[in-house]
Amino acid sequence: MSKNEGGTSVGWGLSQVRQVGSSVNRSAIRAWMAMGALSILPGVAVAESAGSIPNMMRPEATPAHQILSLTFFVLLITGSIFVVVAGLLTVAIVRFRSRNAGTVVEPPQIYGSTQVELAWTVVPVLIVAVLFLTTARIIFAIQDAPKPKDALDVTVVGHQFWWEFRYPALGIVTANELHVPVSPVDHPQPTFLKLLSADVIHSFWVPRLAGKTDLIPNHENTMWIDPHKPGLYLGQCAQFCGAQHAMMLLRVYVDTPTEYAAWVRNQQKPAVQDPAVAAGRRVFETEACMNCHRIAGTAATGVFGPDLTHLMSRSTIASGATTNTPEHLREWIKDPAHYKDGALMPAMQLSDVQLDQVTAYLATLK
Secondary structure, three states: OOEOOOOOEOOOOHHHHHHHHHHHHHHHHHHHHHHHHHHHHHHHHHHHHHOOOOOOOOOOOHHHHHHHHHHHHHHHHHHHHHHHHHHHHHHHHHHOOOOOOOOOOOOOOOOOOHHHHHHHHHHHHHHHHHHHHHHHHHHHHHHOOOOOOOOEEEEEEEEOOEEEEEEOOOOEEEEOEEEEEOOOOOOOOOEEEEEEEOOOOEEEEOOOOOOOEEEEOOEOEEEEEOOOOOEEEEEEEOOOOOOOHHHOEEEEEEEOHHHHHHHHHHHOOOOOOOHHHHHHHHHHHHOOHHHHOEOOOOOOEOOOOOOOOOHHHOOEEOOOOEEOOHHHHHHHHHOHHHOOOOOOOOOOOOOHHHHHHHHHHHOOOO
16 A cells, blocks of 8 residues: 555545445435435425326327327337237247357358348338327328317417416416316317417427427417316427426416306406505516516516516416415515526515515505
């Protein structure tokens, strides 16, 4: 073992290296697992509290049903190929294995056999053709579906890192939580989505309702959903779009006709003007908040951040990063990076008094 100038050993035995390396690896793995768990806890907590986990194997809309049927068909074909190939390989290994290690016998050669070469050329071509035509049929069936006159139109705009939902015919603008009416099989009322992006490529994906569709800058894409059962359906951006891509979550509320009508009436109302929180409104309108956010009926007309007119009608803030409570809202305003590191919303450096005032004001926007 060698020594450095201070007399400290710089050479280790092999057993010591293995022991320390194993300890370091275990510690590193534990640390990374802890960090990973902490990073997804907010989203998981919100999802579990809603009782609705994204699962493409439990479709609740026509596009999702068609995609699932195609998935099973492809699995059937590819699974059959796997069984045949694995079975032939097993037979070859067991039956034709060499019993005498010293004897090597070359198997019969089939080079030049027209029948065999046609079989392993034509059969794969036919399989690929069937898969291609079946997939194309499903794609066109979804994309070319006729649009009923009473269909709901919603414009979806992807931002870093949140969702904007506009209802042009209803004059409603909201964020992160999409409300649509249920679409019974006997009386369909689908929702058609126009997908746009304000910055980079995003992807709209709610597994139980439809497949993924990208939102591309300067290009309009469309998709549609017709949820058959009321409830909450979770999804998220499925295209890496920046530092907080994983926390660009989606919540689709499928309402009964009565619930949806009540939601529309509430969203069409102007913001509540409560004199008891006038101080908080002044803080909101005199700081930079109003430059990015809009509150109907006030001087705040910003378009860069979510519309806050009915902020407290939403279950979550920061695009699903945490639940929407006054405590979480205050912390979000104080330091957005606490819940969403990389969010484009800056910390406003407000005093504790200002934070309390503006939080109290925003908490009245229901």
